[in-house]
Amino acid sequence: MPIKVPNALPAAHILESENIFVMDADRAYSQDIRPLKILILNLMPIKYITETQLLRLLGNSPLQVEVDFIYTETYVPSHTPSDYLAQFYGTFDEVRHKKYDGMIITGAPVEHMEFEEVAYWDEVAEIMEWSKTHVYSTFHICWGAQAGLYYHYGIPKFQVPKKIFGVFKHHKCVEHERLLRGFDDEFYVPHSRHTEEHKEDILKVPELTILAESDSEAGPYIIANLEKRQFFITGHAEYDPTTLKQEYDRDFKAGMNPQIPQNYYPDDDPSKPPIVRWRSVAHLLFANWLNYYVYQETPYELDELYKESEY
Template sequence: MPIKIPNNLPATHVLEGENIFVMDADRAYSQDIRPLKILILNLMPIKSVTETQLLRLLGNTPLQVEVDFIYTESYVPSHTSQDYLTEFYGTFAEVRHKKYDGFIITGAPVENMEFEEVAYWDEVAEIMEWSKTHAYSTFHICWGAQAGLYYHYGIKKHQVGEKIFGVYKHHLCVENERLLRGFDDEFFVPHSRHTENRKAEIEKVPELTIMAEAETPAGPYIIANLKRRQFFITGHAEYDPLTLKAEYDRDVKAGMNPNVPSNYYPDDDPTQPPIVRWRSVAHLLFANWLNYYVYQETPYELDELNKDDMD
Protein backbone atom coordinates (compact mmCIF):
# COMPACT_ATOMS: atom_id res chain seq x y z
CA MET A 1 0.00 0.00 0.00
CA PRO A 2 1.17 3.57 -0.57
CA ILE A 3 2.31 6.24 1.80
CA LYS A 4 0.29 9.43 1.65
CA ILE A 5 2.36 12.60 1.85
CA PRO A 6 1.74 16.30 1.18
CA ASN A 7 1.26 17.37 -2.42
CA ASN A 8 4.55 18.36 -4.11
CA LEU A 9 6.84 17.24 -1.26
CA PRO A 10 10.35 16.92 -2.83
CA ALA A 11 10.81 13.42 -1.38
CA THR A 12 8.08 12.19 -3.74
CA HIS A 13 10.38 12.14 -6.79
CA VAL A 14 13.14 10.29 -4.91
CA LEU A 15 10.77 7.63 -3.60
CA GLU A 16 9.04 7.13 -6.93
CA GLY A 17 12.45 6.60 -8.52
CA GLU A 18 12.99 3.76 -6.01
CA ASN A 19 9.61 2.19 -6.92
CA ILE A 20 8.13 3.03 -3.53
CA PHE A 21 4.42 3.67 -4.02
CA VAL A 22 3.41 7.14 -2.88
CA MET A 23 0.21 9.08 -3.41
CA ASP A 24 -0.60 12.71 -2.86
CA ALA A 25 -3.35 13.98 -0.61
CA ASP A 26 -5.90 14.42 -3.39
CA ARG A 27 -5.75 10.79 -4.47
CA ALA A 28 -5.66 9.46 -0.91
CA TYR A 29 -8.86 11.25 0.05
CA SER A 30 -10.68 9.50 -2.80
CA GLN A 31 -10.00 6.08 -1.27
CA ASP A 32 -12.37 4.52 1.24
CA ILE A 33 -9.74 3.31 3.70
CA ARG A 34 -8.59 4.30 7.16
CA PRO A 35 -4.82 4.95 6.87
CA LEU A 36 -2.46 4.88 9.81
CA LYS A 37 -1.86 8.42 10.98
CA ILE A 38 1.78 9.13 11.86
CA LEU A 39 3.16 12.40 13.22
CA ILE A 40 6.85 13.23 12.72
CA LEU A 41 8.61 15.91 14.77
CA ASN A 42 11.58 16.61 12.50
CA LEU A 43 14.34 18.30 14.49
CA MET A 44 17.06 17.99 11.87
CA PRO A 45 18.25 21.21 10.18
CA ILE A 46 17.92 20.00 6.57
CA LYS A 47 14.37 18.69 6.71
CA SER A 48 14.15 17.14 3.25
CA VAL A 49 16.97 14.62 3.84
CA THR A 50 15.41 13.20 7.00
CA GLU A 51 11.94 13.23 5.41
CA THR A 52 13.13 11.05 2.54
CA GLN A 53 14.94 8.61 4.81
CA LEU A 54 11.90 8.08 7.03
CA LEU A 55 9.29 8.06 4.28
CA ARG A 56 11.28 5.45 2.36
CA LEU A 57 10.85 3.06 5.29
CA LEU A 58 7.30 4.00 6.27
CA GLY A 59 6.21 3.60 2.65
CA ASN A 60 7.61 0.11 2.14
CA THR A 61 4.89 -1.80 4.01
CA PRO A 62 1.47 -3.24 3.06
CA LEU A 63 -0.20 -0.51 5.14
CA GLN A 64 -1.44 2.87 3.98
CA VAL A 65 0.25 5.56 6.04
CA GLU A 66 -0.67 9.23 6.32
CA VAL A 67 2.10 11.48 7.61
CA ASP A 68 1.99 14.90 9.21
CA PHE A 69 5.23 16.85 9.81
CA ILE A 70 5.77 19.44 12.54
CA TYR A 71 8.68 21.66 13.50
CA THR A 72 9.42 23.64 16.63
CA GLU A 73 8.01 27.15 16.92
CA SER A 74 10.49 28.03 19.66
CA TYR A 75 13.43 27.59 17.29
CA VAL A 76 13.08 27.94 13.53
CA PRO A 77 15.83 26.06 11.64
CA SER A 78 18.19 28.18 9.57
CA HIS A 79 18.87 25.48 6.94
CA THR A 80 15.26 25.14 5.80
CA SER A 81 13.32 28.06 4.35
CA GLN A 82 10.20 29.40 5.98
CA ASP A 83 8.37 28.90 2.69
CA TYR A 84 9.22 25.18 2.81
CA LEU A 85 8.03 24.91 6.40
CA THR A 86 4.83 26.78 5.62
CA GLU A 87 4.01 24.50 2.70
CA PHE A 88 4.86 21.10 4.15
CA TYR A 89 4.95 21.46 7.94
CA GLY A 90 2.69 22.46 10.77
CA THR A 91 3.34 23.41 14.36
CA PHE A 92 2.49 21.58 17.55
CA ALA A 93 -0.26 24.13 18.23
CA GLU A 94 -1.93 23.06 14.99
CA VAL A 95 -1.99 19.32 15.80
CA ARG A 96 -2.20 19.15 19.58
CA HIS A 97 -5.95 18.50 19.43
CA LYS A 98 -5.42 15.45 17.19
CA LYS A 99 -4.63 11.85 18.05
CA TYR A 100 -2.19 9.66 16.13
CA ASP A 101 -1.51 5.97 15.70
CA GLY A 102 2.23 6.61 15.84
CA PHE A 103 4.65 9.42 16.61
CA ILE A 104 8.31 9.73 15.57
CA ILE A 105 10.84 12.15 17.11
CA THR A 106 14.02 12.48 15.06
CA GLY A 107 17.55 13.18 16.12
CA ALA A 108 18.93 16.70 16.43
CA PRO A 109 22.45 18.22 16.20
CA VAL A 110 22.42 19.39 19.83
CA GLU A 111 23.71 16.38 21.72
CA ASN A 112 26.71 18.22 23.22
CA MET A 113 24.36 20.60 25.02
CA GLU A 114 22.51 19.86 28.24
CA PHE A 115 18.85 19.21 27.49
CA GLU A 116 17.67 22.30 29.35
CA GLU A 117 20.10 24.46 27.35
CA VAL A 118 18.51 23.50 24.01
CA ALA A 119 16.46 26.41 22.68
CA TYR A 120 13.41 24.25 22.02
CA TRP A 121 13.67 21.91 25.03
CA ASP A 122 10.54 23.16 26.79
CA GLU A 123 8.51 22.71 23.62
CA VAL A 124 9.90 19.21 22.98
CA ALA A 125 9.19 18.27 26.59
CA GLU A 126 5.60 19.48 26.20
CA ILE A 127 5.22 17.44 23.01
CA MET A 128 6.62 14.31 24.70
CA GLU A 129 4.16 14.73 27.56
CA TRP A 130 1.34 15.16 25.03
CA SER A 131 2.43 11.99 23.23
CA LYS A 132 1.57 9.91 26.31
CA THR A 133 -2.12 10.52 25.71
CA HIS A 134 -2.32 11.39 22.01
CA ALA A 135 -0.08 8.84 20.25
CA TYR A 136 -0.62 5.12 20.58
CA SER A 137 3.07 4.32 20.08
CA THR A 138 6.17 6.52 19.98
CA PHE A 139 9.47 5.97 18.18
CA HIS A 140 12.42 8.09 19.31
CA ILE A 141 15.62 8.25 17.22
CA CYS A 142 19.17 9.17 18.39
CA TRP A 143 18.96 12.53 20.24
CA GLY A 144 15.21 12.02 20.28
CA ALA A 145 15.84 8.74 22.12
CA GLN A 146 18.16 10.40 24.62
CA ALA A 147 15.66 13.19 25.15
CA GLY A 148 12.84 10.70 25.68
CA LEU A 149 14.82 8.58 28.14
CA TYR A 150 15.73 11.73 30.06
CA TYR A 151 12.27 13.27 30.08
CA HIS A 152 10.25 10.13 30.83
CA TYR A 153 12.72 8.23 33.04
CA GLY A 154 15.42 10.65 34.22
CA ILE A 155 18.21 8.77 32.42
CA LYS A 156 21.10 11.11 31.61
CA LYS A 157 23.32 11.08 28.55
CA HIS A 158 27.10 11.04 29.02
CA GLN A 159 29.89 12.44 26.87
CA VAL A 160 32.23 9.85 25.37
CA GLY A 161 35.94 10.36 24.85
CA GLU A 162 35.89 9.46 21.17
CA LYS A 163 32.97 9.89 18.81
CA ILE A 164 30.88 6.77 18.22
CA PHE A 165 31.07 6.78 14.45
CA GLY A 166 30.58 3.86 12.12
CA VAL A 167 28.55 0.73 11.43
CA TYR A 168 28.55 -1.59 14.44
CA LYS A 169 27.63 -5.22 14.99
CA HIS A 170 24.57 -5.73 17.21
CA HIS A 171 22.90 -8.69 18.88
CA LEU A 172 19.45 -9.35 20.30
CA CYS A 173 18.90 -9.24 24.04
CA VAL A 174 15.36 -10.68 24.11
CA GLU A 175 13.61 -13.59 22.44
CA ASN A 176 10.32 -13.70 20.57
CA GLU A 177 9.67 -9.97 20.68
CA ARG A 178 7.58 -8.78 17.74
CA LEU A 179 9.64 -5.66 17.02
CA LEU A 180 12.61 -7.92 16.24
CA ARG A 181 10.75 -10.51 14.19
CA GLY A 182 12.90 -11.52 11.22
CA PHE A 183 16.12 -10.05 12.63
CA ASP A 184 19.28 -12.10 12.37
CA ASP A 185 21.14 -13.05 15.54
CA GLU A 186 23.75 -10.46 14.57
CA PHE A 187 23.09 -7.37 12.47
CA PHE A 188 24.71 -4.02 11.65
CA VAL A 189 23.45 -0.46 12.22
CA PRO A 190 25.13 2.96 11.77
CA HIS A 191 25.79 5.23 14.76
CA SER A 192 27.07 8.79 14.83
CA ARG A 193 27.15 10.53 18.21
CA HIS A 194 29.34 12.02 20.93
CA THR A 195 27.20 10.86 23.86
CA GLU A 196 25.81 7.62 25.26
CA ASN A 197 23.21 6.19 27.58
CA ARG A 198 24.76 3.75 29.99
CA LYS A 199 23.42 0.23 30.24
CA ALA A 200 23.64 0.12 34.03
CA GLU A 201 21.47 3.22 34.37
CA ILE A 202 18.86 1.91 31.94
CA GLU A 203 18.67 -1.41 33.80
CA LYS A 204 17.77 0.41 37.02
CA VAL A 205 14.42 1.43 35.49
CA PRO A 206 12.07 -1.58 35.78
CA GLU A 207 9.73 -0.37 33.03
CA LEU A 208 12.51 -0.43 30.44
CA THR A 209 13.88 -3.37 28.47
CA ILE A 210 17.09 -3.35 26.44
CA MET A 211 16.00 -5.26 23.36
CA ALA A 212 19.20 -5.06 21.32
CA GLU A 213 22.70 -3.76 21.88
CA ALA A 214 25.93 -3.25 19.99
CA GLU A 215 29.51 -4.17 20.57
CA THR A 216 31.63 -1.51 22.25
CA PRO A 217 31.50 1.44 21.91
CA ALA A 218 27.91 1.85 20.64
CA GLY A 219 26.19 0.05 23.54
CA PRO A 220 22.38 -0.21 24.00
CA TYR A 221 20.58 0.21 20.68
CA ILE A 222 16.86 -0.48 21.18
CA ILE A 223 15.34 0.35 24.56
CA ALA A 224 11.61 -0.02 25.12
CA ASN A 225 8.78 0.40 27.54
CA LEU A 226 6.70 -2.33 25.95
CA LYS A 227 3.62 -1.64 28.05
CA ARG A 228 3.48 1.96 26.83
CA ARG A 229 4.79 1.09 23.34
CA GLN A 230 7.64 3.59 23.66
CA PHE A 231 10.79 2.78 21.68
CA PHE A 232 14.14 4.52 21.99
CA ILE A 233 16.55 3.88 19.10
CA THR A 234 20.11 5.12 19.63
CA GLY A 235 21.40 4.42 16.11
CA HIS A 236 20.43 5.34 12.56
CA ALA A 237 19.06 2.40 10.61
CA GLU A 238 17.31 4.96 8.40
CA TYR A 239 20.58 6.41 7.09
CA ASP A 240 21.24 6.51 3.35
CA PRO A 241 24.30 4.63 2.02
CA LEU A 242 26.36 7.84 1.82
CA THR A 243 25.22 9.65 4.98
CA LEU A 244 28.29 8.68 7.02
CA LYS A 245 30.53 9.48 4.07
CA ALA A 246 29.06 12.97 3.79
CA GLU A 247 29.64 13.55 7.49
CA TYR A 248 33.21 12.23 7.31
CA ASP A 249 34.05 14.29 4.20
CA ARG A 250 32.58 17.40 5.82
CA ASP A 251 34.73 16.98 8.93
CA VAL A 252 37.87 16.27 6.87
CA LYS A 253 37.26 19.44 4.86
CA ALA A 254 36.82 21.40 8.10
CA GLY A 255 40.24 20.20 9.31
CA MET A 256 38.78 18.21 12.21
CA ASN A 257 40.89 15.10 11.49
CA PRO A 258 38.01 12.67 12.13
CA ASN A 259 38.42 8.94 12.54
CA VAL A 260 37.38 6.87 9.54
CA PRO A 261 33.90 5.44 10.32
CA SER A 262 34.25 1.88 11.59
CA ASN A 263 33.15 -1.06 9.42
CA TYR A 264 31.95 1.27 6.68
CA TYR A 265 34.56 1.35 3.93
CA PRO A 266 36.24 -1.81 2.61
CA ASP A 267 39.45 -2.24 4.63
CA ASP A 268 38.64 1.15 6.26
CA ASP A 269 39.78 2.82 3.05
CA PRO A 270 37.72 6.01 2.48
CA THR A 271 38.72 6.09 -1.19
CA GLN A 272 36.53 3.01 -1.72
CA PRO A 273 32.72 2.98 -2.01
CA PRO A 274 31.14 2.17 1.37
CA ILE A 275 29.37 -1.13 2.01
CA VAL A 276 25.71 -1.00 3.06
CA ARG A 277 25.08 -3.60 5.80
CA TRP A 278 21.91 -2.20 7.40
CA ARG A 279 19.27 -1.78 4.70
CA SER A 280 17.25 -4.91 5.52
CA VAL A 281 17.39 -4.15 9.25
CA ALA A 282 15.94 -0.69 8.66
CA HIS A 283 13.00 -2.02 6.68
CA LEU A 284 12.27 -4.74 9.24
CA LEU A 285 12.46 -2.35 12.18
CA PHE A 286 9.99 0.17 10.77
CA ALA A 287 7.66 -2.44 9.24
CA ASN A 288 7.47 -4.39 12.51
CA TRP A 289 6.81 -1.23 14.51
CA LEU A 290 4.01 -0.15 12.20
CA ASN A 291 2.44 -3.59 12.01
CA TYR A 292 2.71 -4.99 15.52
CA TYR A 293 2.63 -1.90 17.74
CA VAL A 294 0.46 0.44 15.69
CA TYR A 295 -1.78 -1.25 13.12
CA GLN A 296 -2.59 -4.43 15.06
CA GLU A 297 -3.61 -2.69 18.28
CA THR A 298 -4.71 0.90 17.75
CA PRO A 299 -8.51 1.46 17.66
CA TYR A 300 -10.13 2.09 14.30
CA GLU A 301 -11.45 5.45 15.48
CA LEU A 302 -8.55 7.43 16.95
CA ASP A 303 -10.92 9.54 19.01
CA GLU A 304 -11.60 6.38 21.00
CA LEU A 305 -8.04 6.41 22.36
CA ASN A 306 -8.26 6.87 26.10
CA LYS A 307 -6.05 6.72 29.14
CA ASP A 308 -6.51 2.95 29.50
CA ASP A 309 -5.16 2.44 25.97
CA MET A 310 -2.04 4.44 26.79
CA ASP A 311 -1.21 2.71 30.08
Protein backbone atom coordinates (compact mmCIF):
# COMPACT_ATOMS: atom_id res chain seq x y z
CA MET A 1 0.00 0.00 0.00
CA PRO A 2 1.13 3.58 -0.53
CA ILE A 3 2.03 6.42 1.74
CA LYS A 4 -0.35 9.34 1.48
CA VAL A 5 1.33 12.74 1.29
CA PRO A 6 0.14 16.29 0.62
CA ASN A 7 -0.43 17.15 -3.02
CA ALA A 8 2.72 18.60 -4.65
CA LEU A 9 5.07 17.74 -1.76
CA PRO A 10 8.58 17.75 -3.33
CA ALA A 11 9.56 14.56 -1.51
CA ALA A 12 6.86 12.71 -3.44
CA HIS A 13 8.72 13.11 -6.74
CA ILE A 14 11.95 11.78 -5.22
CA LEU A 15 10.17 8.75 -3.76
CA GLU A 16 8.32 8.01 -6.99
CA SER A 17 11.66 7.97 -8.84
CA GLU A 18 12.75 5.25 -6.37
CA ASN A 19 9.61 3.20 -7.14
CA ILE A 20 8.13 3.85 -3.71
CA PHE A 21 4.35 3.94 -4.05
CA VAL A 22 3.15 7.44 -3.17
CA MET A 23 -0.49 8.46 -3.26
CA ASP A 24 -1.62 12.06 -3.21
CA ALA A 25 -4.49 13.20 -1.02
CA ASP A 26 -7.06 13.32 -3.83
CA ARG A 27 -6.61 9.66 -4.76
CA ALA A 28 -6.41 8.49 -1.15
CA TYR A 29 -9.78 10.00 -0.30
CA SER A 30 -11.39 7.85 -2.99
CA GLN A 31 -10.35 4.63 -1.22
CA ASP A 32 -12.49 3.10 1.52
CA ILE A 33 -9.57 2.32 3.81
CA ARG A 34 -8.80 3.63 7.28
CA PRO A 35 -5.16 4.77 6.95
CA LEU A 36 -2.75 5.01 9.84
CA LYS A 37 -2.50 8.63 10.89
CA ILE A 38 1.08 9.67 11.66
CA LEU A 39 2.13 13.10 12.93
CA ILE A 40 5.71 14.27 12.31
CA LEU A 41 7.17 17.12 14.36
CA ASN A 42 10.04 18.09 12.07
CA LEU A 43 12.63 20.09 13.98
CA MET A 44 15.36 19.95 11.33
CA PRO A 45 16.27 23.19 9.53
CA ILE A 46 15.98 21.91 5.93
CA LYS A 47 12.61 20.23 6.13
CA TYR A 48 12.41 18.43 2.78
CA ILE A 49 15.53 16.34 3.40
CA THR A 50 14.17 14.87 6.64
CA GLU A 51 10.71 14.49 5.09
CA THR A 52 12.12 12.39 2.26
CA GLN A 53 14.17 10.19 4.58
CA LEU A 54 11.22 9.44 6.86
CA LEU A 55 8.60 9.04 4.13
CA ARG A 56 10.85 6.60 2.28
CA LEU A 57 10.74 4.29 5.30
CA LEU A 58 7.11 4.86 6.24
CA GLY A 59 6.15 4.09 2.64
CA ASN A 60 7.84 0.68 2.62
CA SER A 61 4.88 -1.03 4.22
CA PRO A 62 1.69 -2.86 3.18
CA LEU A 63 -0.23 -0.28 5.22
CA GLN A 64 -1.69 2.99 3.99
CA VAL A 65 -0.11 5.81 5.98
CA GLU A 66 -1.41 9.38 6.17
CA VAL A 67 1.10 11.96 7.36
CA ASP A 68 0.66 15.40 8.90
CA PHE A 69 3.69 17.65 9.37
CA ILE A 70 4.01 20.32 12.04
CA TYR A 71 6.71 22.83 12.98
CA THR A 72 7.20 24.97 16.06
CA GLU A 73 5.50 28.36 16.21
CA THR A 74 7.95 29.61 18.83
CA TYR A 75 10.87 29.32 16.41
CA VAL A 76 10.34 29.55 12.67
CA PRO A 77 13.17 27.83 10.75
CA SER A 78 15.26 30.14 8.58
CA HIS A 79 16.37 27.43 6.12
CA THR A 80 12.87 26.57 4.90
CA PRO A 81 10.79 29.21 3.04
CA SER A 82 7.66 30.43 4.79
CA ASP A 83 5.49 29.60 1.78
CA TYR A 84 6.72 25.99 1.95
CA LEU A 85 5.69 25.79 5.60
CA ALA A 86 2.35 27.38 4.83
CA GLN A 87 1.64 24.85 2.06
CA PHE A 88 2.82 21.61 3.66
CA TYR A 89 2.98 22.18 7.42
CA GLY A 90 0.69 23.08 10.25
CA THR A 91 1.23 24.18 13.82
CA PHE A 92 0.52 22.37 17.05
CA ASP A 93 -2.55 24.53 17.68
CA GLU A 94 -4.00 23.27 14.40
CA VAL A 95 -3.71 19.59 15.37
CA ARG A 96 -4.04 19.56 19.15
CA HIS A 97 -7.70 18.52 18.87
CA LYS A 98 -6.79 15.48 16.74
CA LYS A 99 -5.63 11.99 17.71
CA TYR A 100 -2.99 9.95 15.93
CA ASP A 101 -1.92 6.34 15.63
CA GLY A 102 1.73 7.33 15.75
CA MET A 103 4.06 10.30 16.03
CA ILE A 104 7.69 10.96 15.12
CA ILE A 105 9.75 13.68 16.80
CA THR A 106 12.91 14.33 14.80
CA GLY A 107 16.35 15.44 15.81
CA ALA A 108 17.39 19.09 15.96
CA PRO A 109 20.74 20.94 15.71
CA VAL A 110 20.57 22.25 19.28
CA GLU A 111 22.33 19.55 21.28
CA HIS A 112 25.05 21.90 22.61
CA MET A 113 22.34 23.84 24.46
CA GLU A 114 20.63 22.88 27.67
CA PHE A 115 17.08 21.78 26.99
CA GLU A 116 15.52 24.80 28.73
CA GLU A 117 17.72 27.15 26.67
CA VAL A 118 16.24 25.96 23.37
CA ALA A 119 13.89 28.61 21.99
CA TYR A 120 11.07 26.14 21.38
CA TRP A 121 11.59 23.90 24.44
CA ASP A 122 8.32 24.84 26.18
CA GLU A 123 6.37 24.11 23.00
CA VAL A 124 8.11 20.77 22.44
CA ALA A 125 7.50 19.85 26.10
CA GLU A 126 3.80 20.67 25.68
CA ILE A 127 3.64 18.50 22.54
CA MET A 128 5.33 15.59 24.34
CA GLU A 129 2.85 15.88 27.21
CA TRP A 130 -0.03 16.02 24.71
CA SER A 131 1.32 12.91 22.96
CA LYS A 132 0.63 10.85 26.10
CA THR A 133 -3.12 11.23 25.56
CA HIS A 134 -3.40 11.86 21.81
CA VAL A 135 -0.89 9.47 20.23
CA TYR A 136 -0.84 5.70 20.55
CA SER A 137 2.90 5.25 19.93
CA THR A 138 5.64 7.88 19.76
CA PHE A 139 9.01 7.51 18.03
CA HIS A 140 11.73 9.94 19.16
CA ILE A 141 14.93 10.32 17.06
CA CYS A 142 18.36 11.66 18.14
CA TRP A 143 17.82 15.03 19.90
CA GLY A 144 14.14 14.17 19.96
CA ALA A 145 15.09 11.01 21.90
CA GLN A 146 17.26 13.00 24.30
CA ALA A 147 14.46 15.52 24.80
CA GLY A 148 11.92 12.76 25.42
CA LEU A 149 14.11 10.91 27.91
CA TYR A 150 14.75 14.17 29.75
CA TYR A 151 11.15 15.40 29.76
CA HIS A 152 9.43 12.11 30.59
CA TYR A 153 12.07 10.52 32.84
CA GLY A 154 14.52 13.22 33.91
CA ILE A 155 17.50 11.58 32.18
CA PRO A 156 20.21 14.19 31.43
CA LYS A 157 22.51 14.39 28.43
CA PHE A 158 26.28 14.90 28.60
CA GLN A 159 28.86 16.32 26.23
CA VAL A 160 31.27 13.71 24.86
CA PRO A 161 35.03 14.38 24.45
CA LYS A 162 34.94 13.37 20.78
CA LYS A 163 31.96 13.60 18.45
CA ILE A 164 30.14 10.31 17.95
CA PHE A 165 30.37 10.33 14.17
CA GLY A 166 30.18 7.34 11.88
CA VAL A 167 28.49 3.98 11.40
CA PHE A 168 28.70 1.81 14.50
CA LYS A 169 28.10 -1.86 15.21
CA HIS A 170 25.18 -2.67 17.53
CA HIS A 171 23.60 -5.75 19.05
CA LYS A 172 20.22 -6.65 20.47
CA CYS A 173 19.90 -6.57 24.26
CA VAL A 174 16.66 -8.55 24.45
CA GLU A 175 15.29 -11.55 22.63
CA HIS A 176 11.90 -11.90 20.95
CA GLU A 177 11.16 -8.18 20.91
CA ARG A 178 8.76 -7.30 18.10
CA LEU A 179 10.47 -4.02 17.26
CA LEU A 180 13.67 -5.96 16.49
CA ARG A 181 12.06 -8.78 14.53
CA GLY A 182 14.25 -9.70 11.57
CA PHE A 183 17.32 -7.87 12.90
CA ASP A 184 20.65 -9.64 12.62
CA ASP A 185 22.57 -10.41 15.81
CA GLU A 186 24.89 -7.55 14.88
CA PHE A 187 23.88 -4.57 12.78
CA TYR A 188 25.15 -1.10 11.87
CA VAL A 189 23.57 2.32 12.37
CA PRO A 190 24.84 5.86 11.68
CA HIS A 191 25.32 8.36 14.54
CA SER A 192 26.24 12.02 14.45
CA ARG A 193 26.13 13.80 17.81
CA HIS A 194 28.16 15.56 20.47
CA THR A 195 26.13 14.39 23.46
CA GLU A 196 24.98 11.15 25.03
CA GLU A 197 22.94 9.64 27.85
CA HIS A 198 24.69 7.45 30.38
CA LYS A 199 23.54 3.86 30.45
CA GLU A 200 23.45 3.78 34.25
CA ASP A 201 20.94 6.66 34.28
CA ILE A 202 18.64 4.77 31.93
CA LEU A 203 18.88 1.58 34.00
CA LYS A 204 17.76 3.49 37.08
CA VAL A 205 14.32 4.00 35.51
CA PRO A 206 12.36 0.75 35.95
CA GLU A 207 9.89 1.59 33.17
CA LEU A 208 12.65 1.78 30.56
CA THR A 209 14.37 -1.07 28.72
CA ILE A 210 17.44 -0.84 26.50
CA LEU A 211 16.51 -2.89 23.45
CA ALA A 212 19.73 -2.42 21.47
CA GLU A 213 23.12 -0.84 22.05
CA SER A 214 26.65 -0.47 20.78
CA ASP A 215 29.63 -1.72 22.75
CA SER A 216 31.69 1.05 21.17
CA GLU A 217 31.32 4.75 21.90
CA ALA A 218 27.80 5.00 20.45
CA GLY A 219 26.25 3.44 23.59
CA PRO A 220 22.50 2.74 24.00
CA TYR A 221 20.66 2.91 20.69
CA ILE A 222 17.00 1.93 21.24
CA ILE A 223 15.38 2.65 24.61
CA ALA A 224 11.71 1.90 25.17
CA ASN A 225 8.87 2.14 27.60
CA LEU A 226 6.83 -0.65 26.07
CA GLU A 227 3.82 -0.08 28.32
CA LYS A 228 3.52 3.55 27.25
CA ARG A 229 4.59 2.71 23.69
CA GLN A 230 7.43 5.25 23.71
CA PHE A 231 10.61 4.62 21.72
CA PHE A 232 13.81 6.64 21.94
CA ILE A 233 16.27 6.13 19.06
CA THR A 234 19.68 7.76 19.54
CA GLY A 235 21.01 7.13 16.01
CA HIS A 236 19.93 7.82 12.45
CA ALA A 237 18.89 4.67 10.61
CA GLU A 238 16.89 6.96 8.30
CA TYR A 239 20.02 8.66 6.93
CA ASP A 240 20.69 8.69 3.21
CA PRO A 241 23.92 7.05 1.94
CA THR A 242 25.66 10.43 1.64
CA THR A 243 24.32 12.27 4.71
CA LEU A 244 27.48 11.75 6.77
CA LYS A 245 29.61 12.61 3.71
CA GLN A 246 27.76 15.90 3.24
CA GLU A 247 28.28 16.77 6.89
CA TYR A 248 31.99 15.89 6.70
CA ASP A 249 32.49 17.82 3.43
CA ARG A 250 30.69 20.87 4.83
CA ASP A 251 32.86 21.00 7.93
CA PHE A 252 36.04 20.29 5.93
CA LYS A 253 35.36 23.17 3.56
CA ALA A 254 34.72 25.41 6.56
CA GLY A 255 38.22 24.63 7.84
CA MET A 256 36.97 22.82 10.92
CA ASN A 257 39.30 19.81 10.44
CA PRO A 258 36.50 17.30 11.13
CA GLN A 259 37.17 13.71 12.05
CA ILE A 260 36.52 11.15 9.33
CA PRO A 261 33.28 9.28 10.07
CA GLN A 262 34.11 5.83 11.40
CA ASN A 263 33.30 2.64 9.45
CA TYR A 264 31.93 4.70 6.57
CA TYR A 265 34.51 5.20 3.82
CA PRO A 266 36.51 2.24 2.48
CA ASP A 267 39.96 2.41 4.08
CA ASP A 268 38.79 5.65 5.79
CA ASP A 269 39.42 7.40 2.49
CA PRO A 270 36.94 10.27 1.91
CA SER A 271 37.70 10.20 -1.80
CA LYS A 272 35.99 6.80 -2.08
CA PRO A 273 32.20 6.28 -2.15
CA PRO A 274 30.84 5.42 1.32
CA ILE A 275 29.57 1.94 2.14
CA VAL A 276 25.91 1.65 3.15
CA ARG A 277 25.56 -0.87 5.99
CA TRP A 278 22.25 0.22 7.57
CA ARG A 279 19.57 0.24 4.84
CA SER A 280 17.92 -3.07 5.82
CA VAL A 281 17.93 -2.14 9.52
CA ALA A 282 16.20 1.15 8.75
CA HIS A 283 13.39 -0.53 6.82
CA LEU A 284 12.90 -3.19 9.48
CA LEU A 285 12.87 -0.67 12.31
CA PHE A 286 10.17 1.52 10.83
CA ALA A 287 8.12 -1.35 9.38
CA ASN A 288 8.12 -3.19 12.71
CA TRP A 289 7.10 -0.06 14.59
CA LEU A 290 4.25 0.65 12.18
CA ASN A 291 3.02 -2.94 12.19
CA TYR A 292 3.46 -4.17 15.75
CA TYR A 293 3.16 -0.98 17.80
CA VAL A 294 0.79 1.09 15.68
CA TYR A 295 -1.36 -0.95 13.28
CA GLN A 296 -1.79 -4.07 15.43
CA GLU A 297 -2.55 -2.18 18.65
CA THR A 298 -4.20 1.16 18.00
CA PRO A 299 -8.01 1.32 18.25
CA TYR A 300 -9.83 1.48 14.93
CA GLU A 301 -11.74 4.55 16.08
CA LEU A 302 -9.11 7.00 17.24
CA ASP A 303 -11.70 8.94 19.22
CA GLU A 304 -11.66 6.00 21.62
CA LEU A 305 -8.05 6.85 22.48
CA TYR A 306 -7.95 8.43 25.95
CA LYS A 307 -11.42 9.95 25.95
CA GLU A 308 -10.67 11.62 29.26
CA SER A 309 -8.07 13.91 27.70
CA GLU A 310 -8.23 17.55 28.79
CA TYR A 311 -7.09 18.85 25.40
